[in-house]
Amino acid sequence: MKLIRGIHNLSQIPRGCVLTIGNFDGVHRGHQALLQGLCAEGAKRQLPVVVMIFEPQPLELFAGESAPARLTRLREKLRYLADSAVDYVLCVRFDRRFAALTAQQFIADLLVDRLGVKLLAVGDDFRFGAGRQGDFLLLQQAGKEYGFDVTSAQTYCHDGLRISSTSVRQALKEDDLAQAEKLLGHPFVISGRVVHGDELGRTIGFPTANLPLRRQVSPVKGVFAVEVNGLGDSPVPGVANIGTRPTVSGVRQQLEVHLLDTNMNLYGRHIDVVLRHKIRNEQRFASLDALKTQIAKDESTARVLLGLNVE
């Protein structure tokens, strides 16, 4: 899979392709089904498979802080997309100028002139162009006019529920990690690079690796039994807190993970924290001692939940 960043680099994609467009946040099972169908079409027509995504996601431009929490950062999104057999990911910088393109300009300039699209597959709820004026019907009409096919992906459901990034966020909001995993087709993971914290954790006997969540709001909060990938061949068990750390008057939301039975130094490493089970909500404790007592209990709970030998 090749990543093309920005429409000014479009010439790197051969003209004529099968294409889909969207946010693909989480790369859930609905997305995976759509991509599978598209890849089969690409193979049949011997055309490259292209996925157009937007960065930032449109609502992040329009709604700023109140945009829905991200399920995947760009890096993770690309990793999941690479797992399907797509040839190119075109990552479009979604700014005011791009957002102002009318549906007709988007089709004529980008899809037809620049990409020479032969087949476009989208869900039937797909909307695009300034003011979300463009819809499936308009695409079909344009397809006839310019000579490309438009197909609507069959809606992919789980237990009668349409899988969408929104439904995954809802499951996470309800702390239903099992449901989120069923909808995603993979566990919910928070990834990032470990940075230096205040190192207070050390003094209370629970050193933690800190992942800043930056501007991104996490779709989940609280204390979790986790497994950390990216540190060797097998996952390392741990216990993590996602929150603002009210006990030490923290402000910014971050993820802190305490690894069990190892004192590996993680600074600067990129890790994937797989959330396995929720243990409790974050709380403000009256003292660091009270927090320490609770974290020791959390650790025991995590051992049970992760099926580890309880000491």
Ligand SMILES: Cc1cc2nc3c(=O)[nH]c(=O)nc-3n(C[C@H](O)[C@H](O)[C@H](O)COP(=O)(O)O)c2cc1C
């Ligand atoms: C399993 C676990 C649970 C935690 N729960 C809370 C909590 O409920 N409330 C809180 O204020 N801090 C909680 N913390 C503590 C903070 O996340 C953080 O580790 C501590 O304030 C030290 O921060 P530092 O490593 O940045 O110095 C928890 C930490 C861990 C590892």
Ligand SMILES: Nc1ncnc2c1ncn2[C@@H]1O[C@H](COP(=O)(O)OP(=O)(O)OP(=O)(O)O)[C@@H](O)[C@H]1O
């Ligand atoms: N369950 C599904 N079945 C079939 N196609 C889907 C499904 N979910 C999304 N798609 C299609 O995948 C493409 C990318 O979807 P996109 O990520 O933009 O939205 P979404 O997953 O529906 O999330 P949201 O909840 O934000 O609307 C779109 O064409 C969309 O219609």
